[in-house]
Amino acid sequence: MPSTESDSLDRLPPGVTAVIAALDFEEADRVRLMELGFIPGSSVSCQRVVPLGDLAIFQVEGTQVALRKDTAARITLQPSSAARNPDADSG
Amino acid sequence: MPTAVEPRTETQHSLPAKNRAVAICGPPNVGKSSFFNRLTGLRQKVANYPGITVEKRIGSLRLEDGGQVDLIDLPGIVGMHPRSEDERICVEILRGRSATLPRPAAAILLLDSTNLQAHLRMVPGILGLGLPTLVVLNMADELEARGGSVDTEAVSAQIGVPVVLASAVTGTGMREVVRFLQGSLAPAHKVELPVINNIPGERKWAHSVAAQSSYHAPEPSLWGRRLDRIFLHPVGGPMIFLAVVIAVFQSIFTLAVPIMDAVESAIGVSAGWIGALLPDSMLKGLLLDGVWGGVGSVLVFLPQILILFLFIGVLEDSGYLARAAVIADRSMRAIGLEGRSFIPLLSSYACAIPAVMAARTIENQRDRLATLLVAPLTTCSARLPVYALLIAAFIPERPLLGPFLGTRAAVLLALYAAGFIAACGTAWLLKSMVLRSKPAPFVLQLPAYRWPTIRSLAFRLIDRSKIFLRRAGTVILVTTIVLWFLASVPYQDGEPPPIGESLAGSIGRTIEPLVEPLGLNWKIGIGLITSLAAREVIVGTLGTIYGMEADEGSPALQQALQAELSFGGAIALLMYFAFAMQCMSTVAIVRRETGGWKWPAIQFGYMLALAYSTGFAAYRVFG
Ligand SMILES: Nc1nc2c(ncn2[C@@H]2O[C@H](COP(=O)(O)OP(=O)(O)OP(=O)(O)O)[C@@H](O)[C@H]2O)c(=O)[nH]1
Numbered sequence A: 001m002p003s004t005e006s007d008s009l010d011r012l013p014p015g016v017t018a019v020i021a022a023l024d025f026e027e028a029d030r031v032r033l034m035e036l037g038f039i040p041g042s043s044v045s046c047q048r049v050v051p052l053g054d055l056a057i058f059q060v061e062g063t064q065v066a067l068r069k070d071t072a073a074r075i076t077l078q079p080s081s082a083a084r085n086p087d088a089d090s091g
Numbered sequence B: 001m002p003t004a005v006e007p008r009t010e011t012q013h014s015l016p017a018k019n020r021a022v023a024i025c026g027p028p029n030v031g032k033s034s035f036f037n038r039l040t041g042l043r044q045k046v047a048n049y050p051g052i053t054v055e056k057r058i059g060s061l062r063l064e065d066g067g068q069v070d071l072i073d074l075p076g077i078v079g080m081h082p083r084s085e086d087e088r089i090c091v092e093i094l095r096g097r098s099a100t101l102p103r104p105a106a107a108i109l110l111l112d113s114t115n116l117q118a119h120l121r122m123v124p125g126i127l128g129l130g131l132p133t134l135v136v137l138n139m140a141d142e143l144e145a146r147g148g149s150v151d152t153e154a155v156s157a158q159i160g161v162p163v164v165l166a167s168a169v170t171g172t173g174m175r176e177v178v179r180f181l182q183g184s185l186a187p188a189h190k191v192e193l194p195v196i197n198n199i200p201g202e203r204k205w206a207h208s209v210a211a212q213s214s215y216h217a218p219e220p221s222l223w224g225r226r227l228d229r230i231f232l233h234p235v236g237g238p239m240i241f242l243a244v245v246i247a248v249f250q251s252i253f254t255l256a257v258p259i260m261d262a263v264e265s266a267i268g269v270s271a272g273w274i275g276a277l278l279p280d281s282m283l284k285g286l287l288l289d290g291v292w293g294g295v296g297s298v299l300v301f302l303p304q305i306l307i308l309f310l311f312i313g314v315l316e317d318s319g320y321l322a323r324a325a326v327i328a329d330r331s332m333r334a335i336g337l338e339g340r341s342f343i344p345l346l347s348s349y350a351c352a353i354p355a356v357m358a359a360r361t362i363e364n365q366r367d368r369l370a371t372l373l374v375a376p377l378t379t380c381s382a383r384l385p386v387y388a389l390l391i392a393a394f395i396p397e398r399p400l401l402g403p404f405l406g407t408r409a410a411v412l413l414a415l416y417a418a419g420f421i422a423a424c425g426t427a428w429l430l431k432s433m434v435l436r437s438k439p440a441p442f443v444l445q446l447p448a449y450r451w452p453t454i455r456s457l458a459f460r461l462i463d464r465s466k467i468f469l470r471r472a473g474t475v476i477l478v479t480t481i482v483l484w485f486l487a488s489v490p491y492q493d494g495e496p497p498p499i500g501e502s503l504a505g506s507i508g509r510t511i512e513p514l515v516e517p518l519g520l521n522w523k524i525g526i527g528l529i530t531s532l533a534a535r536e537v538i539v540g541t542l543g544t545i546y547g548m549e550a551d552e553g554s555p556a557l558q559q560a561l562q563a564e565l566s567f568g569g570a571i572a573l574l575m576y577f578a579f580a581m582q583c584m585s586t587v588a589i590v591r592r593e594t595g596g597w598k599w600p601a602i603q604f605g606y607m608l609a610l611a612y613s614t615g616f617a618a619y620r621v622f623g
């Protein structure tokens, strides 16, 4: 289900796309995450949550990137930007 | 910060006559090294995950006009703000701040044409360096195969430098690249790039350039998704990983055997010829016992090493390895390292030296240190001949899981596991005591899946054989010859002495008390010393010693070992080789990477203590 109330990346369910709003990190880490594609304004979707782990794989700026949940939790999403991605993998 | 950009198109026409160094830069895994290899004919390491190249590499290219261009292959960067050692090297060279290289005369910025919107973001930063630049959109073959397209003229018109669509794999576009290097590529119209000094702004700009270049992004690959669903499955993923590993070890014993037998008999037959051809003399002894017995007994293991590298090649080229790192992240985290450390640790299955260097990609200096300190504990391919020899001599082959897993493969697997567990345990100790650090955000880019090509696998095997043969022809040859001389003096009544009374024998007996607690005799003790040069040297050393000892021809090395070692001694020897840092080249590289003798000394001492104590315990337990 599209969960529009999810406001940070770690709560984005698989198969849903949203737009990044801000990154809450110290400057150097913030720049690095932006260089890897997590840029305010970019659409991001969660592709899958990795087994057993606290990792999830995101599709952002054309690449697949694995992030830990605690890192994802500090990336906020634009409110009500979440939309079900028709061709996403929900399984 | 990228600011006003002024591409100096006028200098594009001729690179300075003296300095014709051209830097190849771009994001990780876009094919920079493949591109470099294609132009220079060299074989810089290529694999399908980011962070392969961690050091500059220079290769030259002869141009038609008789001139020469030096191409520099560089580590990948994601922006102009380096964080890890490899990125720093790249940015320093591009900025002309490197201590070892002058500022390059021009740059080639390689981008992935299948992900153009994102990669164009690199353009302002690189053009801001003020070097004549060519932008190459690589992976043209993939772009086309997946139905994408781009108008390179339009890109060029917007960024003000020439743009070429190319493929390092098929060779498309290489002619234009060579024309750029010759200075005969038409310069683009000069453009004032907008002043952007923030990443969101760069992103917007990049997206608009792509949109105005009628860029059609390729279809996302469906089977990539499907493969991820399998490889990252909660149960299936780890099971597949295990199955792959078991298959590798089983085939090391089953597939390699016929080839090894052939190599062994070729060595035996040629030794017979030499024996018949040459008159009895010192030279004959040196050739037969020293060279054939020593180097030959190591050469036999080449097929097994090649099988290992074939599998490593498939894993690396397909993109599976990065998924394995994702699966391993949790266990890595439990020991205090990040999943990124898994890749250097995995690559040390080939050899610890590239693994120690690959640790450069780890941003956190303490994590980097911990990773390079434990890397030599994972089982490198130089241990394989030693393991294979002892296992074949002491472990009877019995099926455990039908044809899929036999006792020998299981023991080999256990040895690899022991190395890995030791590496993890040590990392945990280091991270929880001396190298504590605050965790940085963990980010790992996953490469697209690609088919490993026969060509690239073949090159890997050829290159590996060359390395192996070079080692056999240098380190192993020299140590066995020296050993042969030490074992042939002093002459008694004009005859070489029995080996026990030779110089080598008396050295051996001096150290025997040290190795006796492990159930080893002086001959093996000598092997432990010579193999400090490189682990597989012990096989050559024993080949020489037993060859000289035997009156009639050389007995098979295995039988000789069975007569000399108890089962417990054999296990102790295996433990010793699993854990000891028997490799001077690794010591040297750790010294270089850590900038002093402190860490390699601690590492050597720690590993020796671990090796000795586990060997001692094993001998006690197995008798
Ligand atoms: N299909 C296709 N694959 C390519 C092309 N160029 C490179 N590759 C593949 O892309 C992967 C990465 O290639 P590398 O040459 O190692 O890339 P790199 O940019 O040097 O990577 P790093 O050194 O890690 O930054 C390998 O699997 C190559 O076989 C290309 O033009 N087409």
Ligand SMILES: [Mg+2]
Residues within 6 Å of the ligand: B032, B033, B034, B045, B046, B052, B053, B074, B075
């Ligand atoms: Mg490279």
